[in-house]
Amino acid sequence: MAVLAISKLPVRRGVAARDEAVALRGHHYLCLLGYSGAAYTPAFGRHFEGLIDRINVALRVDGFARLAVVRGRDAVCDPMCPGRFCNSLRVLPIRDARVLRYLTRLITTHGAEDCLPQGLPVRVGTEVQLDRPLLALMREVFHDGSIRRGVCGGCPHERRCTEGAARGFVGAKLELG
Ligand code: SF4
Numbered sequence: 715m716a717v718l719a720i721s722k723l724p725v726r727r728g729v730a731a732r733d734e735a736v737a738l739r740g741h742h743y744l745c746l747l748g749y750s751g752a753a754y755t756p757a758f759g760r761h762f763e764g765l766i767d768r769i770n771v772a773l774r775v776d777g778f779a780r781l782a783v784v785r786g787r788d789a790v791c792d793p794m795c796p797g798r799f800c801n802s803l804r805v806l807p808i809r810d811a812r813v814l815r816y817l818t819r820l821i822t823t824h825g826a827e828d829c830l831p832q833g834l835p836v837r838v839g840t841e842v843q844l845d846r847p848l849l850a851l852m853r854e855v856f857h858d859g860s861i862r863r864g865v866c867g868g869c870p871h872e873r874r875c876t877e878g879a880a881r882g883f884v885g886a887k888l889e890l891g
Pocket residue numbers: 741744745746865866869870871872873875
């Protein structure tokens with residue numbers, strides 16, 4: 715499946731989008747939060763950092779970064795996974811869906827609907843306009859563990875991500891500013 719590009723959606727605050735939205739499947743919204751350089755391979759790490767750099771520039775210059783919710787392989791893994799082995803992992807779509815449901819609740823509870831030009835819920839096809847308040851909120855619930863429940867268990871990076879959150883995301887590539 716080609717990575718879905720969402721480049722013609724309305725953007726908030728009348729600001730032109732810096733870039734095409736970065737297409738992310740559900741659980742990668744979490745992986746993004748604390749990534750500090752440990753990847754499956756050096757090439758994977760360079761690729762992921764390139765995406766995070768794009769997001770950092772958009773946050774710095776525009777105040778928000780455009781992310782698009784997609785199903786299956788996305789901007790993170792699609793170019794880096796010739797084996798497509800995760801197609802056979804039935805647990806991944808379940809984890810993705812859990813994150814999207816949690817994000818919907820989080821955004822509703824905190825009145826952050828501004829981040830969703832198409833409105834709630836957060837689902838495949840939605841654009842998320844990630845700004846610093848939403849990023850801070852996501853990191854907070856990542857740290858307290860609630861958003862990770864049923865998602866991160868069994869991931870080879872779980873310990874690193876948990877410890878990184880406990881250290882206040884020091885060293886994370888995604889910049890809160
Ligand atoms: S533990 Fe794994 S799935 Fe969870 S945020 Fe970290 S890298 Fe992503």
